[in-house]
Every structure is written in structure tokens, then in C-alpha cells.
Amino acid sequence: MSNARREHHKQIVAELADTAMALARSIAEKALAAESVEQTIELTQAYERVARSVRLSIDLCEKLDRHDRDDARAARADRYVGFSVHGAARQRQHDDRIEAVRAAVRRSIEQECEGEDSDAFEAALDLALAEAALNDGFDSISAVQWTAVLRQKLGLPEHLTLDVPDPRPTPS
Missing domain, CATH: 1.10.287 (Helix Hairpins)
Known part of the structure; x- marks a missing residue:
């Protein structure tokens, strides 16, 4: 109604x-x-x-x-x-994208930082990624681009090249 x-x-x-x-x-x-x-x-x-x-x-x-x-x-x-009730598969893809971006940025943190610094970066990453994942366009931007955005936001160097899987949502 x-x-x-x-x-x-x-x-x-x-x-x-x-x-x-x-x-x-x-x-x-x-x-x-x-x-x-x-x-x-x-x-x-x-x-x-x-x-x-x-x-x-x-x-x-x-x-x-x-x-x-x-x-x-x-x-x-x-x-x-960001998904309809019918979007269980999309939700899984959304979660996979979050994890792919998290893993790639963590590798940057591991390459750049050691010890206690990495803990602070990891905490900042979790907050930044949670905020990014709520963005309406999160799933329309590649995992590589999100990784670059988050690395820049955390102040990590851009010269690091990483292999980032890109679990793209399938068109509905």
C-alpha cells in the first residue's frame, strides 16, 4: 500500500x-x-x-x-x-570486494611499516574501509581504485604495486 x-x-x-x-x-x-x-x-x-x-x-x-x-x-x-532484498549474491560480492581491498592495503602497510606503526595503520584502515564500503558507488569502482584511494588516505606511498583481485558484481 x-x-x-x-x-x-x-x-x-x-x-x-x-x-x-x-x-x-x-x-x-x-x-x-x-x-x-x-x-x-x-x-x-x-x-x-x-x-x-x-x-x-x-x-x-x-x-x-x-x-x-x-x-x-x-x-x-x-x-x-545498498542492495535490495534479492541481493544475497551481490552482498557476497560486496563483502568479497571489501576483503580484497583490505588485503591489498594491508600488504602495503606490511611493506611500508613495522611493529606498532602497522597497528595504527590497520585501525585507520578499518575505519576508512568501513566508511568507503557505505559509499553508494563502492561496488561500481574497481578494487584497484579503492586500494589506491585508501592508500592515499592513509598516507602510504603510491609507488608500491600490488596484485589486487577485483571481484566485480555481475550485472543484474
């Missing part, structure tokens, strides 16, 4: 709940002021039916709100991951 249509339905249900609540108040007043037992019973039964309608309307509003939250959560998940 579209958001506009769902919002329209929520407005209708809210209006029904408001009207039913006003009716319930009116019936309650009449039931309290009833002069006979039969009239009190009849008005009390009417009140119970209207009160149930109000409760069901409120429940339906909450259900529609839950659907909105679920849709928003799914949209955020798709946006952060």
Missing part, C-alpha cells in the same frame, strides 16, 4: 474513532441518567459495542503506524546495505 493511501486510511480510522468516542460519551451519559433498568441495559449494551469500535479503531491506527515504521526500517536497511 502506498504511503499516501495508508495515510488516508489512518485519517479515516482516526475520524471514525473520534466519532465513536463522542457517541460513546453520549450513550454513557444517557445510561447513567436512565430511569428504567431495561433502558439502562439497552444503553449499556450499545455503549459496549461503541467502546469496542473505539478500541478496534485505535488498534488499527497502531497497526498502520507499525507498518509505516517497518517500511521505514526496511528502506533504511536497503539504503545502508
Whole structure:
């Protein structure tokens, strides 16, 4: 259901709940002021039916709100991951690309640094790679290019040449 249509339905249900609540108040007043037992019973039964309608309307509003939250959560998940629900193979390729870039930059770090310096570079690499992987274009740029970008970002020399596998996503 579209958001506009769902919002329209929520407005209708809210209006029904408001009207039913006003009716319930009116019936309650009449039931309290009833002069006979039969009239009190009849008005009390009417009140119970209207009160149930109000409760069901409120429940339906909450259900529609839950659907909105679920849709928003799914949209955020798709946006952060960058793939549709049908993209399990793409997700694996995305993860493979991350690992290929990580391995290539780590080799640069190992060639350039030793000991404690390499630990600091590795930590910086993890942060930079996590940020890069969230980039919408991460999978459209080659692993070689990402490796060069990250090496530059970390201040590693560009003269190092590395063999970087490039797990390209297959066109969908």
C-alpha cells in the first residue's frame, strides 16, 4: 500500500474513532441518567459495542503506524546495505570486494611499516574501509581504485604495486 493511501486510511480510522468516542460519551451519559433498568441495559449494551469500535479503531491506527515504521526500517536497511532484498549474491560480492581491498592495503602497510606503526595503520584502515564500503558507488569502482584511494588516505606511498583481485558484481 502506498504511503499516501495508508495515510488516508489512518485519517479515516482516526475520524471514525473520534466519532465513536463522542457517541460513546453520549450513550454513557444517557445510561447513567436512565430511569428504567431495561433502558439502562439497552444503553449499556450499545455503549459496549461503541467502546469496542473505539478500541478496534485505535488498534488499527497502531497497526498502520507499525507498518509505516517497518517500511521505514526496511528502506533504511536497503539504503545502508545498498542492495535490495534479492541481493544475497551481490552482498557476497560486496563483502568479497571489501576483503580484497583490505588485503591489498594491508600488504602495503606490511611493506611500508613495522611493529606498532602497522597497528595504527590497520585501525585507520578499518575505519576508512568501513566508511568507503557505505559509499553508494563502492561496488561500481574497481578494487584497484579503492586500494589506491585508501592508500592515499592513509598516507602510504603510491609507488608500491600490488596484485589486487577485483571481484566485480555481475550485472543484474
